[in-house]
Amino acid sequence: MKHPVEEYLLNISRRQFFGKMAQGLGAAALGSLLNNNMFAAAPSPFERGFLGAPHFSPKAKRVIYLFQHGGPSQMDLFDYKPQLAEQYDKEIPKSVRGDQRITGMTSGQSRLPVAPSMFAFKKYDNNQDGLWVSDLYPHTATLAKDLCVVKSVFTEQINHEPGVSFLQSGHQLPGRPSFGSWMSYGLGSMNENLPAFVVMISQGRGNAQFVSSRLWSSGFLPSEHQGINLRSGSDPVLFLNDPNGIERSDRRRMLDQIAHQNHLTADQTMDPEVLARIAQYEMSYRMQTAVPELTDFSQESAETLDMYGPQVKTPGSYAYNCLMARRLAERGVRFVQLYHRGWDQHSNLPKEIRMQCEDTDQPQAALVKDLKRLGLLDDTLVIWGGEFGRTAYSQGVLTKDNYGRDHHPRCFTMWFAGGGMKPGITYGKTDDYCYNIIDKPMHVHDLHATLMHLMGIDHERLTYRYQGRDFRLTDVHGHIVHDILA
Numbered sequence: 001m002k003h004p005v006e007e008y009l010l011n012i013s014r015r016q017f018f019g020k021m022a023q024g025l026g027a028a029a030l031g032s033l034l035n036n037n038m039f040a041a042a043p044s045p046f047e048r049g050f051l052g053a054p055h056f057s058p059k060a061k062r063v064i065y066l067f068q069h070g071g072p073s074q075m076d077l078f079d080y081k082p083q084l085a086e087q088y089d090k091e092i093p094k095s096v097r098g099d100q101r102i103t104g105m106t107s108g109q110s111r112l113p114v115a116p117s118m119f120a121f122k123k124y125d126n127n128q129d130g131l132w133v134s135d136l137y138p139h140t141a142t143l144a145k146d147l148c149v150v151k152s153v154f155t156e157q158i159n160h161e162p163g164v165s166f167l168q169s170g171h172q173l174p175g176r177p178s179f180g181s182w183m184s185y186g187l188g189s190m191n192e193n194l195p196a197f198v199v200m201i202s203q204g205r206g207n208a209q210f211v212s213s214r215l216w217s218s219g220f221l222p223s224e225h226q227g228i229n230l231r232s233g234s235d236p237v238l239f240l241n242d243p244n245g246i247e248r249s250d251r252r253r254m255l256d257q258i259a260h261q262n263h264l265t266a267d268q269t270m271d272p273e274v275l276a277r278i279a280q281y282e283m284s285y286r287m288q289t290a291v292p293e294l295t296d297f298s299q300e301s302a303e304t305l306d307m308y309g310p311q312v313k314t315p316g317s318y319a320y321n322c323l324m325a326r327r328l329a330e331r332g333v334r335f336v337q338l339y340h341r342g343w344d345q346h347s348n349l350p351k352e353i354r355m356q357c358e359d360t361d362q363p364q365a366a367l368v369k370d371l372k373r374l375g376l377l378d379d380t381l382v383i384w385g386g387e388f389g390r391t392a393y394s395q396g397v398l399t400k401d402n403y404g405r406d407h408h409p410r411c412f413t414m415w416f417a418g419g420g421m422k423p424g425i426t427y428g429k430t431d432d433y434c435y436n437i438i439d440k441p442m443h444v445h446d447l448h449a450t451l452m453h454l455m456g457i458d459h460e461r462l463t464y465r466y467q468g469r470d471f472r473l474t475d476v477h478g479h480i481v482h483d484i485l486a
Contacts, residue, residue: 049187051457054456054457058454058457059419059456059486060419061379062329062336062381063336063419063451064326064336064380064381064382065180065337066340067164067385067386068343068360068384069211069342070208070342070343071163071344071408072386072389073390074151074412075390076134076136077134078133079413079430080132081117081392081434082121084434085116087433090114091112092114092433092435097435101158102406103158103406106406109396112393118350118401119134120135124144126144131144131149138361140364143365145423146417146423148415148424148426148427149413150416151426151428152411153442153447154441154442155387157172157388157409160407163407164215170444176220176471177220177464178227179473180337181197181218181227184196185218185221185222186457187334187455192286193287194290194291194331194333195228197227197228199227199339200337204318204355205342205355206356208342208344209344220471221464223273224283227337230324236291236295240287240288262275262278297313304370307369309366318340322338323363325367326374329371340359343356346396367382376418377419380418380419382416382417384414388407388408389411389412389434391407393405393406410436420485425484445477445479446481449478449479449480450480452473453485454485460474
């Protein structure tokens with residue numbers, strides 16, 4: 001076993017190697033960071049990404065991930081199970097449940113009574129034999145010919161923290177890079193004035209789980225690849241404005257001096273985080289002019305604003321964030337992650353899911369239609385889904401007009417639009433109790449492999465060496481699901 005110091009000195013990645021080469025070139029390297037026009041034909045590694053170019057021609061250039069935090073109930077939204085009405089208040093058969101794990105919240109219940117959805121469904125025309133969508137989502141239902149609806153996603157994670165972490169980073173434990181960070185690292189940014197990876201959070205009207213910044217962490221990747229959280233309010237990014245009494249030219253001179261000192265430190269320590277800090281400072285400087293323009297909706301037409309709904313001008317709302325996602329996509333941001341909280345409906349589901357759908361239905365449908373109208377949907381991949389699904393049995397007391405649903409990782413629904421996904425199809429099938437997958441299962445690792453493929457990345461080849469091992473988003477798993485690709 002090597003001494004830790006020796007291991008540290010040997011642990012120089014390709015990225016660090018190029019960084020050290022750049023430092024050896026002296027002023028030229030610093031100039032390429034600080035001068036937009038200098039060496040314009042050869043952008044810095046911070047801008048083009050580790051790969052330099054995708055492994056193969058991508059179908060999608062950017063991602064908008066509408067993460068529904070808490071676990072939406074698939075049988076109340078997209079996975080229509082009319083036969084459950086005949087099983088109302090009956091115990092779910094042991095032959096269906098098997099020996100599958102259930103949470104501690106329902107393991108102590110004397111009965112697990114079947115709770116059919118109380119919402120009506122309609123069949124909408126798509127390119128197959130139709131898509132059933134709940135009346136809760138009338139706007140989203142109009143996208144039937146554009147959506148790829150997968151009903152057979154599954155995970156092993158039954159609780160929120162590991163479940164969300166698994167969907168976002170490919171691992172149930174904190175510390176791994178998020179999906180957006182991998183995309184930033186591999187492909188870089190398409191806009192030098194905005195980050196490659198942007199995060200926005202909206203608060204729903206149901207039971208809301210805590211959202212931690214670790215979900216958009218860069219993990220062991222260089223820290224310039226972590227997500228930038230755009231906050232609601234007057235300052236989307238803290239400390240972006242110059243302090244009172246400081247002119248922009250003063251800030252430029254200050255950053256130049258800090259960059260010089262950081263390069264001296266990097267020469268001494270070989271720490272890639274020092275170079276990452278230079279990139280972050282420069283990005284912050286350029287964002288001073290880009291972010292105010294980004295958040296100014298005054299040039300949006302009344303028709304566009306109306307399409308997103310009445311909350312579109314309320315910073316921090318789902319509607320506002322959906323329009324922001326479109327504006328970020330227009331400006332070449334690689335990965336936009338929206339977290340909408342409030343889907344954890346263990347009790348009082350009918351009331352809470354109505355409110356959640358009121359907040360999300362119109363804006364997300366408008367986003368897809370807006371991207372399509374602007375010619376951006378073909379190369380923008382829109383993802384919708386949570387960390388798991390909900391149980392067909394009721395948690396707590398079941399009545400005709402009220403029920404709750406516990407966590408269910410064995411099957412849940414996600415939908416996709418644009419970016420090379422096959423439009424107007426459904427994929428996968430669950431049993432009559434919406435409890436088990438009976439056709440075409442898709443594990444989370446398969447999902448990640450497929451999404452990376454659409455971005456032009458071979459998921460087995462985008463790796464990062466850390467603590468003596470090559471890591472990747474899909475770990476040692478994942479198969480591309482070609483049947484859902486256009």
